[in-house]
Amino acid sequence: MAGGASGAGSGAVFGIALALLIQQFGYLDFSSNLVNALVYIIIFVLVFAIIFGIIGRALRGRALKKLEASTASTSGSPPSGY
Amino acid sequence: MTVARRSRTFGYLTVAVTLALLAFFVLATSPALPPPVRAASSGPLTATILFDGVNIANHGTVGSAIVTNFSGAFSTAFTWTPTGTGGLTVTQAEIQLLFFGTAIGTSSGAFLKLGPNSYTLSSDFTQNRYIYEGVYEIVATLSNNGTTLYSQSFFVWIQATDHLTIVNIVLILLLILEIYEVAALGRMKVPKQPAATPPSGGPAAIAPATTPPPSTGGGGPAPADSTPPAGDASPPSGGS
Numbered sequence: 001m002a003g004g005a006s007g008a009g010s011g012a013v014f015g016i017a018l019a020l021l022i023q024q025f026g027y028l029d030f031s032s033n034l035v036n037a038l039v040y041i042i043i044f045v046l047v048f049a050i051i052f053g054i055i056g057r058a059l060r061g062r063a064l065k066k067l068e069a070s071t072a073s074t075s076g077s078p079p080s081g082y
Numbered sequence: 083m084t085v086a087r088r089s090r091t092f093g094y095l096t097v098a099v100t101l102a103l104l105a106f107f108v109l110a111t112s113p114a115l116p117p118p119v120r121a122a123s124s125g126p127l128t129a130t131i132l133f134d135g136v137n138i139a140n141h142g143t144v145g146s147a148i149v150t151n152f153s154g155a156f157s158t159a160f161t162w163t164p165t166g167t168g169g170l171t172v173t174q175a176e177i178q179l180l181f182f183g184t185a186i187g188t189s190s191g192a193f194l195k196l197g198p199n200s201y202t203l204s205s206d207f208t209q210n211r212y213i214y215e216g217v218y219e220i221v222a223t224l225s226n227n228g229t230t231l232y233s234q235s236f237f238v239w240i241q242a243t244d245h246l247t248i249v250n251i252v253l254i255l256l257l258i259l260e261i262y263e264v265a266a267l268g269r270m271k272v273p274k275q276p277a278a279t280p281p282s283g284g285p286a287a288i289a290p291a292t293t294p295p296p297s298t299g300g301g302g303p304a305p306a307d308s309t310p311p312a313g314d315a316s317p318p319s320g321g322s
Contacts, residue, residue: 006264006267017256020249026217029217033183056264
C-alpha cells in the first residue's frame with residue numbers, strides 16, 4: 001500500500017516535470033491560457049501517477065516478500081538442544 | 083507473488099503504459115485543444131506588424147509559431163492606418179509575452195503619432211534567455227493613453243542555445259530523481275542484527291526493573307544484600 005502511494009506521488013511530480021519539459025521543446029502550448037495548461041498537466045499527472053503507483057506497489061511488494069524470506073531464514077529455527 | 087497476482091499487475095501495467103503512450107502521442111502530435119487564436123481586433127485602425135521582419139498575420143497558431151531566440155535584441159515594427167476619416171492618435175506600442183495566460187515579459191514604447199504612421203519597437207529579453215524556451219504567445223498592442231486600439235496575437239517558438247536551459251536541466255534532474263525514487267521502493271535492506279543479542283528475559287531485560295529505590299533509612303539491609311544479583315534472578319531462558 002505504501003509503495004503504491006509513494007510511487008503515485010513520484011509519478012505526479014514526474015508528470016508535471018515531463019509536461020513542462022515537453023512544453024519547453026515546443027510541443028505543448030501553456031502560454032495562451034491557464035485552463036489549457038491545467039488540462040494538459042492534470043492528464044500527465046494522472047497517467048504517470050497511475051503508472052508509477054502500480055510499479056511502486058509491485059516493487060514494494062516484491063521487496064517485502066524478499067525481506068520476509070530473509071528474516072525467516074535468519075531467525076526461524078532455534079538452536080539445537082532447546 | 084502468485085501467478086494470478088503477477089499477471090493482474092502486469093495487466094494493469096500494460097493498460098497504464100498504453101494509456102500513457104496514447105495520451106502522449108495525442109498531445110504531442112496534434113493540438114488536442116485548439117489554441118485560442120485572437121484575430122486582429124476590428125478597432126479604429128488596421129495594422130501590419132512585423133516581428134523581426136516576419137509578418138505575424140500567418141503565425142496565429144502553435145503549429146505556425148515563429149522560430150526565434152532571445153540571444154539578442156529583436157524588433158517589432160508596427161504600421162497602422164486609421165479606418166475612420168478623423169485623425170487618430172497612437173501613444174503606445176507594446177508586446178506581452180504570455181505564460182499560463184499571464185504576461186511574464188513586457189516591452190513597450192511611448193510616442194505620440196497621429197494618423198497613418200509606423201513605429202519600430204526594440205525589445206531585449208536577453209536577460210531571460212536561459213529561462214524562456216518553448217512555445218509562447220505574444221500579444222502586440224497599439225493603444226492610446228491606455229485604450230487599446232489594436233491588438234493581435236501570434237506564437238513564437240523560443241529556442242535556447244542547444245536546448246540547454248536552466249529550466250530544462252532542473253526538469254531533467256527531477257525526472258531522473260523521481261524514477262530513482264520509484265526504483266528505490268524495491269530496495270529494502272535487511273536490518274543488521276546485533277552480534278550478541280541477550281536472550282529474552284535475561285539479565286539485561288530484568289535488571290532495571292529489579293533495581294531498588296535509593297535507601298532512605300539506615301536500618302535496612304544494604305540493597306546489594308537484599309536483591310540477589312540480577313544475573314541470578316532467573317535462569318537464562320530455555321535453560322535447565
